[in-house]
Structure formats: structure tokens, C-alpha cells
Amino acid sequence: MEAFQQQGRHTIEINKVSKWYGDVSALNDVSLTIGPGVSGLLGPNGAGKSTLLKLMSGQLEPSLGSVHILGQRFQNNPGLFHHIGLCPEQDSLWEELSGPSFLTAMLELQGWPHRDAHKRSHELIGLFDLTKAGTRRVSGYSKGMRQKLRIAQSLAHQPKVLFLDEPMSGLDATSRTLVADIVRELGETGVTVVISSHVLHEVENITKEVIIINQGSLRARGNVYEIRELLADHPLQLELRVSDPRRFSRACMAKNHVVKVELDPNEKDRVLVFTQHQNQFFQDLYEILEAEDLAITSLHAEDEDMEAVFNYLIK
Ligand SMILES: Nc1ncnc2c1ncn2[C@@H]1O[C@H](COP(=O)(O)OP(=O)(O)OP(=O)(O)O)[C@@H](O)[C@H]1O
Numbered sequence: 001m002e003a004f005q006q007q008g009r010h011t012i013e014i015n016k017v018s019k020w021y022g023d024v025s026a027l028n029d030v031s032l033t034i035g036p037g038v039s040g041l042l043g044p045n046g047a048g049k050s051t052l053l054k055l056m057s058g059q060l061e062p063s064l065g066s067v068h069i070l071g072q073r074f075q076n077n078p079g080l081f082h083h084i085g086l087c088p089e090q091d092s093l094w095e096e097l098s099g100p101s102f103l104t105a106m107l108e109l110q111g112w113p114h115r116d117a118h119k120r121s122h123e124l125i126g127l128f129d130l131t132k133a134g135t136r137r138v139s140g141y142s143k144g145m146r147q148k149l150r151i152a153q154s155l156a157h158q159p160k161v162l163f164l165d166e167p168m169s170g171l172d173a174t175s176r177t178l179v180a181d182i183v184r185e186l187g188e189t190g191v192t193v194v195i196s197s198h199v200l201h202e203v204e205n206i207t208k209e210v211i212i213i214n215q216g217s218l219r220a221r222g223n224v225y226e227i228r229e230l231l232a233d234h235p236l237q238l239e240l241r242v243s244d245p246r247r248f249s250r251a252c253m254a255k256n257h258v259v260k261v262e263l264d265p266n267e268k269d270r271v272l273v274f275t276q277h278q279n280q281f282f283q284d285l286y287e288i289l290e291a292e293d294l295a296i297t298s299l300h301a302e303d304e305d306m307e308a309v310f311n312y313l314i315k
Pocket of ligand 1: 021048089
């Protein structure tokens with residue numbers, strides 16, 4: 001393994017991988033290399049994210065092509081699994097155990113001595129802010145607590161490569177920030193982390209390096225700013241409900257990143273804003289509301305749904 005690191009190769013090498021489930025094609029001729037740090041794997045529902053994560057973590061074998069992790073293949077190579085962490089989408093915990101006992105048991109299964117496993121599990125319970133649950137059984141944990149425990153388990157054994165499948169689902173804002181900080185820090189210490197999501201800004205908070213897949217194929221790859229450049233010709237649409245839509249529209253149109261504003265004749269408070277720079281829009285929005293003394297009752301960014309981004313990229 002050390003020899004591999006000295007060679008400075010990519011941690012993950014996927015070469016012409018296809019995967020079928022019976023007749024269903026889930027991935028189609030995907031080639032990809034990923035190095036240390038955090039990469040976001042983005043795609044709408046059914047894009048093939050979970051399939052790709054399962055292939056990269058050795059849970060599935062490709063129908064065609066090859067997967068190398070740390071320069072090795074999974075076939076007949078159980079030792080490789082010690083370096084891999086996976087937090088899958090499905091929830092599977094030992095309900096009768098407490099959080100700390102669960103983590104300790106999982107580490108012992110990995111071959112950790114009891115004393116080390118116990119120490120590490122308590123460290124993680126603190127890190128993930130689960131100390132208050134004490135010795136309560138996992139069966140009594142809330143959805144967010146379960147999710148945090150699952151993430152803690154996936155990284156407990158200090159893997160070199162970590163795969164997190166939609167880890168933010170079910171987490172409240174505080175826990176999202178906590179998990180984002182933990183993941184970012186792992187990336188900074190040289191761990192290769194691949195985190196999947198269908199929500200762009202969720203991943204953008206953690207890393208700017210993204211991989212976009214849709215319908216089983218790689219669509220775009222690179223820095224999130226480069227990806228947004230690709231979208232530059234396709235303004236993003238935001239739907240707002242505002243106290244005075246006409247005044248709001250005028251103020252929006254004064255911003256040069258706003259391409260178009262549409263009022264809805266049927267729903268008087270509804271406004272559609274088309275902007276080429278969503279982040280800039282959010283910065284300006286506060287200023288507009290203050291200056292014009294307006295209030296918004298709802299805001300929906302179409303971009304939050306990755307489907308919209310893919311439509312732009314694919315057309
Ligand atoms: N076990 C399976 N059997 C049959 N088809 C499957 C199986 N798992 C996934 N698929 C199909 O493969 C394709 C990719 O699914 P996958 O779960 O990898 O996508 P995803 O991007 O993770 O989606 P989501 O965000 O909804 O979890 C989909 O068409 C899905 O229906």
C-alpha cells in the first residue's frame with residue numbers, strides 16, 4: 001500500500017465500467033480517476049450514483065471493465081476492505097445495542113482490540129454529538145441520530161477511501177454543518193472521500209470538485225465553477241412569492257445577472273426570476289428586500305433539483 005502511495009497514482013481508477021441488473025443498464029462505459037480529497041458525485045434519482053459507489057467499494061462487481069482502488073482489485077483481496085469505508089443509502093444498524101457499543105462491536109469485527117475500539121467509539125460519539133443519547137438503544141434513536149451513527153461507523157476504522165451515499169439525508173441544519181465539517185477535514189488530511197447527492201449546494205458546501213452522472217453515463221467533471229460555466233447560457237430559474245411582485249421585479253431587473261423576470265397573472269404574489277448567477281442573486285436578494293421594504297413568503301430554486309442541471313447539460 002505504501003508503495004502505491006509513493007507512486008502517486010490515483011486512489012480510484014475506473015476503466016470502461018458498465019453494470020447491468022438483468023436487463024436494466026445502470027452504468028454505461030464509465031471511465032474515471034479520483035485522487036485524495038473530497039469529490040462530490042452528483043446526479044438525479046436513478047442516475048447510477050449508488051451503483052457506482054457500490055462498485056467502487058467492492059459491494060458489486062462490474063459487468064464489464066475494471067475498478068482499482070489504491071492500485072488493487074477487490075477480487076480475492078479481503079485485505080483491501082480494511083482501507084474502505086462505506087455509508088450506504090440503506091439503514092442497517094444493530095437496534096438492541098447502544099451507539100457506543102455498536103461502534104465498538106463493529107470495530108472489533110474489523111479486528112481492533114477491545115480497548116482501542118472502545119476508545120475510538122467514544123471519541124466518535126463525541127465528534128458526532130451523540131453523547132447525550134448515552135447508553136440508549138439505537139432502536140430509540142431519531143432519524144438524524146441514526147444517520148450520524150451510520151456515518152460514524154463508516155469512518156470509524158480510519159479508512160483511506162470513504163464512500164458516503166447521500167449522507168445528508170434526514171439531517172437537520174446543525175447536523176449537516178457538523179457532518180460537512182467532519183468530511184471536509186478528512187479530505188484535508190488526505191483521505192479520498194466520495195460523497196453522493198442530488199442536491200448541488202449540499203455538496204458545494206464541502207467541495208468544489210464534482211462528478212456529474214446521469215442515465216448511467218459521466219456527463220461532466222471538474223470544479224463546480226467550471227460546471228457552472230457550462231450552464232452560463234442557461235439561466236437558472238427561481239420561484240418566489242413576494243409582497244409586491246411589481247416593485248420586486250423592477251429591483252431584480254436592475255441587476256445585470258438577472259436575465260428575465262416573469263409575473264404570474266393567476267397567482268398575484270408569484271414571480272419567476274431567471275438569473276445567470278444564483279449565488280449572486282441570493283446575495284442581492286437580501287439587499288433588495290431591505291431597500292424596497294418587501295417580504296418573501298417562499299422561495300424555490302429549480303437548481304436545488306439536479307434534474308434541472310442535467311437538462312441544461314444534456315440539451
Ligand atoms: N438491484 C437492482 N435491480 C434492478 N435495477 C436496479 C437495482 N439497483 C439499481 N437499479 C437501477 O439502476 C439504475 C441506477 O440506480 P442507482 O440506485 O444506482 O441510482 P442513484 O443515482 O443512486 O439513484 P437514487 O438517487 O434514486 O438513489 C436505476 O435505473 C435503477 O432503477
